[in-house]
Amino acid sequence: MKKLVITILAGLMLAPMADARRKKPKAGAVKDGVYTDASYGFALSIHENWKARVNKKDDNVRLTITKKNYGIPSDFVNAPDYTKIPRIVVYVDTTSLGAHAFLDSLTSESFKSNQKKEIVKEFEILQPSDIYDGEVVPKGRSRLEIAGESGVMWKGQVKYRQIVSTSASSVGGKLVRSSYGGAIGAVKHGDHIYLFHVMCEWPYVATVLAEVEMTVRSLNWGETSGDG
DSSP states (O other), X not given: OHHHHHHHHHHHHHHHHHHHHSOOOBSEXXXXXXXXXXXXXXXXXXXXXXXXXXXXXXXXXXXXXXESSOOOOGGGTTOGGGSOOOEEEEEEEEOSSOHHHHHHHHHOSSOOOHHHHHHHHHOGGGSOOTTBOSOOEEEEEEEEEETTEEEEEEEEEEEEEEEEOSSTTOSSOEEEEEEEEEEEEEEEETTEEXXXXXXXXXXXXXXXXXHHHHHHHTOBOOSOOOOO
């Protein structure tokens, strides 16, 4: 009897560990350079210069796409880890707002909500930072027509300054002043808002955003819009 009790208790303790090791369902899959979302049904093409990481099924961040070959500013040649690596975050959530109004809510200093708080955690251009040298400066908006839906792309620039150590043995470092460029794309389909965020070093913003827009404009809705 005692052995049976011990066996049962051991099984109860091991069960949570087995659940933790079990692979979580993914948000979707990438095949032949195309990501297809398992819940929402949308698909988009991954640019050949970028690599994709698919998130968990219950995550609002469906996909993270990182640039493979990116420019390194001359100030960071001896310390490349300081470079902001271009990364596209693909975020999907439910809203009653249209794409333009939703983007306004994200860039507004006065608007607050739990949903916005969660999005800001993922969108670096909206996050405060100790190295920022001033506020984010809007650099305009452009209209996006994506698979029959009207969307919008917002662009911004923020200056930064940081001390760069060029080696592990160096004392202090050099002060680098430059800027980041960022963009947020928004399009609504059904009850869902589809958001795209990217941020990179300012000298390379034109090239990065051209590739980002290719990815955004490749979006199509597939068979169904899903329910998340």
